[in-house]
Amino acid sequence: MRELMSLIKVNLNINFGISSMKYTYLKQKKDIWKLVLFVVAILSLIPVYLLYIGLINGIYIGLKMVNQQSLLLLLGFLVSQIVIFLFGIVYVMSKFYFSDDLNILIPLPIKPGNIITAKFITLVVNEYLIMLPIVLPIIIIFGIRSQTNLLYWIYSIGILLLLPIIPLGLASIIVMIFMKYTNIKGKRDLLRVIGMTLLIIVILVIQLGVQFTMKDVPYGSEEQYIAEMVKENNSFIKSFKNVFPPSRWAAIALANSQKLQGFTSFALFVISSILVFYIMIIFGENIFYKGVIGGDEVLAKRKLSKKELKKDIFKSRHPVIAIFYREIKILLRTPVFFVNSIVPIFIIPVIIIFPAIVNDGFINSIQEFYLEENALLFNLILIGFFIFIATTNSIASTSFSREGKQFWISRIMPIKVEYQLIGKMLLSILLQLLTIVVILVAALIFIRLKLSTIIIVLILGLLGSIPVFEIGFFIDITRPLLDWDNPQKAMKQNLNVVFSMLIGMVYLLLYAGLVFVFYRASLNPLIVYFIFIAMFLVISFFLFVSLIDITFRRYREIE
Structure with missing residues (x-):
């Protein structure tokens, strides 16, 4: 005892x-x-x-x-x-x-x-x-x-x-x-x-x-059934x-x-x-x-010939692509990271489908709302929903923490900081793209979405998520959790995720406020979409410039 x-x-x-x-x-x-x-x-x-x-x-x-x-x-x-x-x-x-x-x-x-x-x-x-x-x-x-x-x-x-x-x-x-x-x-x-x-x-x-x-x-x-139950x-x-x-x-x-x-x-x-x-x-x-016991063995590859060895040595990729592949490998080789990052992409649509299957009225109400006069509001709400998903996702806000004790490799590798950030950003964008596509496909089962809705929501949903990812990068590089004894701590016990989520919610509230203002002003839908595209791009640019500076400085400070 x-x-x-x-x-x-x-x-x-x-x-x-x-x-x-x-x-x-x-x-x-x-x-x-x-x-x-x-x-x-x-x-x-x-x-x-x-x-x-x-x-x-x-x-x-x-x-x-x-x-x-x-x-x-x-x-x-x-x-x-x-x-x-x-x-x-x-x-x-x-x-x-x-x-x-x-x-x-x-x-x-x-x-x-x-x-x-x-x-x-x-x-x-x-x-x-x-x-x-x-x-x-x-x-x-x-x-x-x-x-x-x-x-x-x-x-x-x-x-x-x-x-x-x-x-x-x-x-x-x-x-x-x-x-x-x-x-x-x-x-x-x-x-x-x-x-x-x-x-x-x-x-x-x-x-x-x-x-x-x-x-x-x-x-x-239904009435008779409920009456019997209430007795x-x-x-x-x-x-x-x-x-x-x-x-x-x-x-x-x-x-x-x-x-x-x-x-x-x-x-x-x-x-x-x-x-x-x-x-x-x-x-x-x-x-x-x-x-x-016995779980740490690695299956050795066969011996390479001189020709294959020469080919591997001289094979090169663009630094951004190399960092992107490295981030994917970190996810795939660690089941905890994989489950926390990839599985939610498929769980969210299932959660959405549940009420649709159990309650037919849920789908009917959405179809009744999805009319021509409500198309703008419907699209903007759907875009906000995808931004919300990006806010609750821990991929960006743990990007540096996931490297753990191997973080020193990022600090010394001869790759520009901006290339490293873009490579990491590509992973977050890819996962967000998969999430949007899977949810839209699930929605198409029950709702006849217009092609215009799919294109607008896909583009603005991705562009609107990029500032959220940059906020997560900014918080994680400011205080990375590198000394963890199990990978779960890097994602589920990392306060950076909470801080990123809180700031992301403020960003989402600002978006909701603009949606309300534009909708009440009865602006042309094309003007509204172009305003949001311009806003997302400008915010993303200035955040990225600031992120390069803070990341470069933190690479020198972190030991």
């Missing part, structure tokens, strides 16, 4: 950088501005969070009117556990298999189960930071408005503590099995990238199937037979905390959480090391 507690303490310390922060902020008293900026960034989110709480309160009132308020609990638990599971796959792979501390831990006489448990608990603590802001208001609003008893709050504490266990445990088991059987010489990373992508696609397909099963309202008898208190939650059972048990436990059914559901939730955790530990003790 002492060994396990020590490992947990060390993992939490490394994960959150506790010792480093104490030394920097308390002893050295350096970079206090970073701490202040982080606090300001968190405080700036309070208005948005208050809107979220108001939304939850409104949903509860609406569900209360039809006697189905417990559905709010189910949706909260279900969404949080699905999010934990999907992102947990990436987190588990990074923490368990791509962390630098494995080279130190594996040779030591430490049980694999203790290593797995310590790393797992660290991931659970991380998930609390994501889950609690989402679920806590739901539990508190439901509890206060429903005037529940003491058992409700006791069950709530237990459910909150155990909520990440099952999705993270299942993600850990899947990853460990996957890593064990893809440990194939030098092609391991490629197989894992492909496998993880397919795995997430399969999960999304399964979720899509669940959405289909929920469409069981008889056509033409019984919280009957909607019972009709969700195909959803994730632990989420359903947790919701039933709180909705019926005063009844025996509440106790049995809570007991099922606790037992299943403990069981999944125990199975995960057993898997870890038996197959964890088999997926780690």
Whole structure:
């Protein structure tokens, strides 16, 4: 037990950088501005969070009117556990298999189960930071408005503590099995990238199937169906037979905390959480090391002939293209980077398609709005949506951080700074282009988009995203996170992403303000498009000039 507690303490310390922060902020008293900026960034989110709480309160009132308020609990638990599971796959792979501390831990006489448990608990603590802001208001609003008893709050504490266990445990088991059987010489990373992508696609397909099963309202008898459901208190939650059972048990436990059914559901939730955790530990003790050890081998290529060697030596590319290929290779050879960068391109359209399949009225309302008189507003909203996607993307804001300890190569290579920046920019533009194309193709399935809309949205969506990428580059080169022990920290635990997102949102708000002004002024659509094209180009040019200067200076300053 002492060994396990020590490992947990060390993992939490490394994960959150506790010792480093104490030394920097308390002893050295350096970079206090970073701490202040982080606090300001968190405080700036309070208005948005208050809107979220108001939304939850409104949903509860609406569900209360039809006697189905417990559905709010189910949706909260279900969404949080699905999010934990999907992102947990990436987190588990990074923490368990791509962390630098494995080279130190594996040779030591430490049980694999203790290593797995310590790393797992660290991931659970991380998930609390994501889950609690989402679920806590739901539990508190439901509890206060429903005037529940003491058992409700006791069950709530237990459910909150155990909520990440099952999705993270299942993600850990899947990853460990996957890593064990893809440990194939030098092609391991490629197989894992492909496998993880397919795995997430399969999960999304399964979720899509669940959405289909929920469409069981008889056509033409909607009013009668709803009337029958409303007769019984919280009957909607019972009709969700195909959803994730632990989420359903947790919701039933709180909705019926005063009844025996509440106790049995809570007991099922606790037992299943403990069981999944125990199975995960057993898997870890038996197959964890088999997926780690022997994973660093690289399959050697055959010996080159003199002619082939001469050809390779004298083969050259333009510096911009060389940097572009280098950025692509960094993404492809690191599964964590790949999953965080490429997979969202295909997840976003699926998320958009879900409501279209479940609710026909969603598509009908869009088609009714997409008329000739609303074409300008429709196109500008779609452009803003793509700018928003660029704002939430972490590719640009981690461009330098992803290089990690190999950053010195960029500093000394005989390539102009502007060429390096353009090469990095091409990667961000390419991924944004893929995102726009995939979303437009998905939209064409349900909406007959005009060719003019596709061309305008494609051009302005890309041009409008470039300033966002440059903002991300500017923030990342100003304070790159280069000293990380696992690649997940470079993208998901990098404050540069948050700062870039906040500034990007300001940029997006300015765009929205101009859209409002131009629309109210009833300007000619061509004039509006040309104004935005000119504005995007001018902003991009001046930001790029400033970016060259700051990057050149930082290359000399960073050691």
